[in-house]
Amino acid sequence: MPRTRSRTNAPAGTRSTTVGFGRLLLRNKLGMIGLAVIMFWTLGSIFIGVLSPYGASETAAGALLAPPSLDHLFGTDNFGRDLLTRVFAGGQLSLWTGLIAVGISMAIGVPLGGIAGYAGGALGSVIMRVMDVLLAFPSLVLAMAVAAALGPGTSSAMIAVGIVGIPEFARITYGQTISLKQREFVEAGRALGLTSATILTRHIVPNALAPIVVRATLGMGYAILTAAALSFIGLGAQPPTAEWGVMISDGRGYIISGEWWLTFFPGLAIATSILGFNLLGDALRDVLDPRLRTTA
Amino acid sequence: MRVTAKAVAVAASVLLVTGCSANANTNANSTANSGATTITAAYSEGGTTLNPTEANDVTSDTFVLAAYDQLVTYATEEVDGQQVANTSEIVPMIASSWEVSADDTEYTFTLRDDIEFQSGNPLTSADVVGSFQLIADSSSASFLYGMAGISTVTAVDEHTVTITLNQANHLFLQILPMYSFSIMDTTLVEENGGAEWLATNTAGSGPFTVDSWDPSTEAVLSRNDAYWGEEPALETVNIKFITEASNRVQLLSKGEVQLALEIPAKDVASLEDTEGVVIDSRPSNKILYFAMNNAIAPFDNELVRQAITHAIPYDKLLTDVMQGQASPMTSSVASSTPGFTADGNTADYDLDKAKDLLAEAGYPDGFTFDFTLGSGFQDWNDDAVLIQAELAKVGVTMNITNMARAQFLEAIATGQVQSYISRWTSFVNDPGYHLGLLLTSDGTSNYANYNNADVDALWTEASTEPDQETRNELYGEAQTIINEESPWAYLYEYNIVVGLQEGTEGYTSYPDGIVRYSQLSVN
Numbered sequence: 001m002p003r004t005r006s007r008t009n010a011p012a013g014t015r016s017t018t019v020g021f022g023r024l025l026l027r028n029k030l031g032m033i034g035l036a037v038i039m040f041w042t043l044g045s046i047f048i049g050v051l052s053p054y055g056a057s058e059t060a061a062g063a064l065l066a067p068p069s070l071d072h073l074f075g076t077d078n079f080g081r082d083l084l085t086r087v088f089a090g091g092q093l094s095l096w097t098g099l100i101a102v103g104i105s106m107a108i109g110v111p112l113g114g115i116a117g118y119a120g121g122a123l124g125s126v127i128m129r130v131m132d133v134l135l136a137f138p139s140l141v142l143a144m145a146v147a148a149a150l151g152p153g154t155s156s157a158m159i160a161v162g163i164v165g166i167p168e169f170a171r172i173t174y175g176q177t178i179s180l181k182q183r184e185f186v187e188a189g190r191a192l193g194l195t196s197a198t199i200l201t202r203h204i205v206p207n208a209l210a211p212i213v214v215r216a217t218l219g220m221g222y223a224i225l226t227a228a229a230l231s232f233i234g235l236g237a238q239p240p241t242a243e244w245g246v247m248i249s250d251g252r253g254y255i256i257s258g259e260w261w262l263t264f265f266p267g268l269a270i271a272t273s274i275l276g277f278n279l280l281g282d283a284l285r286d287v288l289d290p291r292l293r294t295t296a
Numbered sequence: 297m298r299v300t301a302k303a304v305a306v307a308a309s310v311l312l313v314t315g316c317s318a319n320a321n322t323n324a325n326s327t328a329n330s331g332a333t334t335i336t337a338a339y340s341e342g343g344t345t346l347n348p349t350e351a352n353d354v355t356s357d358t359f360v361l362a363a364y365d366q367l368v369t370y371a372t373e374e375v376d377g378q379q380v381a382n383t384s385e386i387v388p389m390i391a392s393s394w395e396v397s398a399d400d401t402e403y404t405f406t407l408r409d410d411i412e413f414q415s416g417n418p419l420t421s422a423d424v425v426g427s428f429q430l431i432a433d434s435s436s437a438s439f440l441y442g443m444a445g446i447s448t449v450t451a452v453d454e455h456t457v458t459i460t461l462n463q464a465n466h467l468f469l470q471i472l473p474m475y476s477f478s479i480m481d482t483t484l485v486e487e488n489g490g491a492e493w494l495a496t497n498t499a500g501s502g503p504f505t506v507d508s509w510d511p512s513t514e515a516v517l518s519r520n521d522a523y524w525g526e527e528p529a530l531e532t533v534n535i536k537f538i539t540e541a542s543n544r545v546q547l548l549s550k551g552e553v554q555l556a557l558e559i560p561a562k563d564v565a566s567l568e569d570t571e572g573v574v575i576d577s578r579p580s581n582k583i584l585y586f587a588m589n590n591a592i593a594p595f596d597n598e599l600v601r602q603a604i605t606h607a608i609p610y611d612k613l614l615t616d617v618m619q620g621q622a623s624p625m626t627s628s629v630a631s632s633t634p635g636f637t638a639d640g641n642t643a644d645y646d647l648d649k650a651k652d653l654l655a656e657a658g659y660p661d662g663f664t665f666d667f668t669l670g671s672g673f674q675d676w677n678d679d680a681v682l683i684q685a686e687l688a689k690v691g692v693t694m695n696i697t698n699m700a701r702a703q704f705l706e707a708i709a710t711g712q713v714q715s716y717i718s719r720w721t722s723f724v725n726d727p728g729y730h731l732g733l734l735l736t737s738d739g740t741s742n743y744a745n746y747n748n749a750d751v752d753a754l755w756t757e758a759s760t761e762p763d764q765e766t767r768n769e770l771y772g773e774a775q776t777i778i779n780e781e782s783p784w785a786y787l788y789e790y791n792i793v794v795g796l797q798e799g800t801e802g803y804t805s806y807p808d809g810i811v812r813y814s815q816l817s818v819n
Contacts, residue, residue, distance in 0.1 A: 059685045064616060078562075078616070079681060152698050234671050234698035239681045253542050253674055257566055 024287040031283020037276030041269070045091030054082035056089035057240040065259050075261035077251065086242040087265050093243050094224045094273065097158050101223040102216050104162025109169025110212060114200050116170065117177025128174060131167040139164045143226050147235040154243075157236035161226045165219055172215055176208030210288035214281055221277035228270055244270050333531040335800065335818055337555040337811070338544040340672075342511030342537035347494040348478035349434035354557070357475045357810050358535070359509070362517050363414075364478030364500030365525075367391045367405055367424070368469065372804050372815075378578070379804035379815075383725050384634075386469045390419065390479055390501070391457075400464035400762060407455040411524045413481035413501045421451035426482030428459075430491055437476035439740055443732060444471045464762050470724045475810075478502075503528045503814035513537060517813065529802070529817035541674065548795045549573055554818065555803075555811065556795040560674060561621035564793060572798045579623055580792040581630035581807050582721040584676075586683065586785040591745035592714050594665070599657035601782040605643035606650035607686045608785050617678040621793055625786035628735055628778045632789075635727045635768030640779035643786065650690045662691025666714045669696050670704030676717050679787060708743045717787065718743075723808040727771040728759050735778055746783035750774075 025031055054061040060080040061072075068075040074083035116127035134142065143160045150156030180186060181204065189199045228245030230236040237243035244266040251262025343355030351360050371385035388394075391405035411419040428449040431437045445465035450458050461468055471477065481499035485491065498506050501524065504517040517533040536553065538544050545563045548556040549570045559567065559575070568575050588595035588604060595601055614622055623631070626638035654662060669680050684694045694715075699707060707713050720741070722730040733739045736755050737747040751774045758770035792809050799819040804812065 057685065059682065078678065079685075234700070238698055239669070239677065239696045240684060250674075250677070252540075253560060253562070256542050256546055257563060 021287050025283060028283040028286060030279045031286075034276045034279025034281075034283065037272050038280060041088075041091045041273050041276070042095060044088045045095060048085060048088035048092075052082065052085040052088070054085045056085050056242045057081065058085075061085075065254070065262075067259075068261055074265045075259075077247075077262055078254070078259075083247075083261060083265055086247060087244070087269050089242040090244045090247060090266065091269060091273070093154060093237060093241065094227060094270075097154065097161065097227040098220040098223040098277075100158045101161035101165060101227065102219045104159065105165030105169050105219060105223075106212065106216060108162075109166040110173045110205065112166070113170035113173025113175075114177050114205055114208075117174040118181055118196060118200050118204065120178075124174075127170070131170045134164075134167045135171075140226060140229055143230060144233070144235060147230050152235045152238060154237050154241065157227050157230045160230065160235075161223045164226065165223065168215060168219065169212065172211050173205070173208055176211060177204050180204045180207055211285075214285040214288060217277055217281035217284055221274035221281070224277075225270060225274055333529065333818065334534070335530050335532075335555060335813070335816060336534040336536060336553045338536050338538045338547050338553040338557070340537070340539060340541070340544070340558040342513075343509070343515070344511070345495045346498055346506060346509065347434075347491065348475055348480065348500075349431050349437040349491070350495070351475060352436055354808075354810060355535070355537070357808065358813075359498070359506050359515065359517075360475040360478055360500075361502070361810055362504035362533070362813055363498040363502040363506050364475070364480070365390050365411070365502050366473050366475075366477050367479065368394070369473045370806065378576070379802070380578075381804060381806040383470065383473075383807060386473065389473075390424075401461045403459045403461075403468070404452070405457045405459070407457065408524070409455050411501050412522065413484065413499065414505055414520055414522075415481055415484045415499065417481050417483050419479065419481075419501055420454050421457045422454075423482045424457045424479055425449050425451050426485075427478065427480045430480060430482070430485070430494075431477060434491065439733075440471055440474065440476050443729065444468045463760050465759065466762065466764070466767065467724065467726060467728055467759070470726055470729070474723055474808075504533065511537065526814075528814040530813055533813045539672075545795070548797070551797060554797040554800045555816075557809075557811075559793045559795045561617070561619040561793070564619065564621055567795055574796045574798055574800075575793065576796060576803060576805070577621060577791045577793045578805050579632065580721070580790055580805075580809065581632050581725055582719060582790040582792065582809065583625050583630050584622075584679075584717060584719045584787040584790060585625070585628075586679075586717050586787055587708075587715060587744040588783065588785070589711070589714050589744050590747065590783050591711070594657070594659060594663055595715065597657050598781050599653050600659065600663075601785075602642075603650045603653035603657065603659075603690070604687070604692075605782050605785045606646045606653065607690050607692070608643070608683055608787070609645050609686050610643075610787070611645065612682055613679055613787055617675050617682065618788060618790075621791045622788035623791070625789045627775050627786070628784065629727045629730050629771075629775060630722070630725075630789050633722070633725055633727055633730060634764075635771040635775075637772040637775050638779065639772065640776035641786070642779075643782070645686075647686070647690055654690060654692070659691075662687075662693065664693040664695065667694045667696050668704060668707060668713045668716045669698050670701055670708075670716065670718070671698055672701040673719075679717060711743050711745055713743070716743075719790065721807065721809060725807045727768070727775070728755065731755055731771065731774060731778075732759070735774075735783065744783050746778070746781075748777060748781065751777050 061082045062076040062080050064080045065078055066072055066076040072082050074087060077083055112127050116124040143164045146160035146163050147156050186199060186203055189203055227236055231243045231245030232249040237246050247266040248263045254262045339355050341353060341355050344353060345351055345356050346359050348360045348364055351357050367390050368386045369389040370381045370383045371387045372379055373382045390407055392408045394403055394405045396403055407421060413419055432441045444467060445461045447460045447462045452458055484499045503520055503523045505520055507516040507518045509515040514534060514536045519528050519531045541560045544556045547553045549567060551572060564575055567573050588601050590596055626641050627636055629636050680696055687694050708716055732755060733741045735742060735746050736752050754770050754774040758767045761767040796803060801817050801819060802815045804815050
């Protein structure tokens with residue numbers, strides 16, 4: 001049975017399997033909750049500019065340090081800026097940071113892992129040992145080092161978080177490639193005289209996509225958290241940019257004096273968006289990983 | 297048998313329990329006793345050195361003043377029921393008396409003959425000569441040595457020292473009480489290979505010894521029981537280094553520390569309402585200014601700088617950011633400094649005027665500039681955000697870049713930073729000292745590259761002028777020029793806010809903001 005399936009799957013993503021994935025995903029309640037949370041933050045941050053009567057950096061939009069009220073659902077900060085507007089505006093930046101960082105990780109990690117796995121030998125060893133070196137650093141420390149070297153700012157935070165994520169993608173792709181390159185359809189490709197590059201890009205990577213997609217989804221949440229941490233310590237977004245980590249950093253002096261909303265709402269935003277990506281990632285893994293597919 | 301065994305066990309356990317509780321009682325008593333002479337303080341920074349000639353931050357200076365004595369010191373007085381230093385009156389310390397020659401260029405100090413260093417070595421005139429040599433050779437205090445105008449330091453006999461000046465200098469006696477001019481046990485320093493050893497060891501005659509010092513956690517000072525002067529009331533001083541301001545506030549309000557520095561303005565009101573906490577908030581000569589680099593366009597244009605001074609929401613900074621724990625700053629020197637004048641200062645919050653000046657300067661649509669924000673002080677961050685928002689209204693884009701404090705200090709010292717906010721405390725409350733460091737073209741802290749030949753000439757003339765009134769007039773003229781040319785925008789004068797537990801007595805406020813622990817006691 002597995003042999004037949006892998007043969008029909010060879011040109012990955014035929015119509016019937018895509019529909020199957022979709023239906024399975026829709027049936028996964030937790031996954032759908034995750035997706036809903038992500039959609040909430042995505043749509044909210046896209047449309048906040050239109051929906052909110054306040055500007056994200058508009059000082060004195062209300063009283064200073066006003067608690068949540070009907071005028072300001074999340075309250076205001078110490079400059080009288082509307083927190084709800086800032087939290088959603090911060091979502092824009094956080095989601096972008098997540099997307100771009102994961103994009104960087106994938107764009108570099110996947111080819112490296114694929115080449116290492118397919119070529120093997122000395123080249124493969126060198127690539128994977130370099131990845132091991134990167135992994136040996138605690139990820140936040142590595143991100144801090146990269147961001148500090150590039151100078152503070154949102155783009156350097158994106159790059160830093162992206163670089164930190166490279167080894168994960170390289171390792172996943174490496175493992176997938178190692179097992180896929182033994183399979184018959186790859187051997188068949190080689191027998192037909194396809195070049196290594198073609199086999200890798202047209203046959204191996206598409207079949208290794210499932211775990212990569214899962215990892216990318218989970219990685220989004222992780223990237224958002226790391227970027228917020230960088231901003232918290234001043235290496236990410238600079239004032240007056242609204243960013244969740246910066247907002248928590250600026251608001252932390254007010255926790256004891258009782259202005260909880262300054263840190264609560266950005267904290268809630270970070271927590272829920274990461275939860276969203278994790279739930280969706282788990283759901284995708286359940287659906288895409290045949291070994292875990294019990295309900296099919 | 298069984299019963300007896302039980303009885304014995306019970307008796308034994310009773311003994312054990314009483315034994316324990318007896319011990320516990322003694323322990324409790326002894327902590328209570330030592331509690332009366334121990335104080336724990338919370339500082340924001342852990343200090344960088346114990347060397348008097350290189351110390352330059354509040355924590356390091358605190359150690360130096362605890363472990364060392366100086367030739368002379370500042371008098372203290374009571375004003376409105378609070379102890380304050382009177383820096384214009386100099387009183388004896390190591391020197392019991394001194395004589396000044398008729399032309400004010402030769403000072404002869406008579407040293408006390410009963411002073412021993414903490415090492416047991418006697419303090420003699422050779423130590424004074426040696427210490428002044430160490431100061432002259434240092435990288436940090438040597439500047440003050442030059443400012444004091446010292447020419448030679450000679451030992452007349454074992455307890456007499458003569459210091460000659462290049463010319464009459466009113467700052468000389470004012471500078472001598474500073475921590476930088478501590479008298480060091482030069483025999484001990486030589487035995488240990490010289491000045492480098494002083495960075496992590498002390499060689500003083502002061503009221504406390506530095507028992508341990510870990511810049512990341514805490515330092516412990518112990519009373520020098522053989523101190524030659526009045527014995528300090530405190531036996532032990534624990535100084536904890538707590539970076540996070542809200543943690544210091546929390547420790548103070550919970551009674552975990554008896555003294556806390558750098559209390560954020562926003563927490564003052566709630567701490568005042570906290571039972572058992574006393575807030576000591578007083579105006580000071582600690583200023584905060586917005587420096588515009590006069591050597592980098594467009595801030596090389598006087599009109600642009602003036603425009604900026606009209607776009608700063610001064611009242612908002614005082615009320616919203618500082619919550620009343622600061623007062624307006626209206627000249628380059630603090631309003632409590634002798635010779636202060638606000639003449640020539642036209643800065644007020646007026647965006648129309650700012651726009652007009654920008655147009656006149658050739659920037660009708662504004663411009664973009666880089667602003668470097670040193671981290672560590674929430675009010676700087678808040679000021680920057682508010683100023684940024686106002687500048688945006690006149691078309692000026694201020695790009696803020698955060699920098700860790702150590703990096704920030706390094707960066708501004710290069711003189712290449714386009715604009716920044718920084719604070720300054722003149723430990724010698726004198727315009728000559730203040731302007732000389734900050735706004736003369738050779739000033740070592742003139743990081744905004746202000747350069748005006750008239751100001752330099754006035755400052756040079758004033759520094760050798762013996763008559764105080766004439767001197768202050770000259771300093772006033774210099775201030776007027778500076779006010780008009782606006783190398784800085786003046787933000788505010790800080791209050792020095794110290795949080796104390798009730799029962800902590802003797803706190804005396806000095807312009808340098810350094811706590812002298814020998815003055816403190818606990819009830």
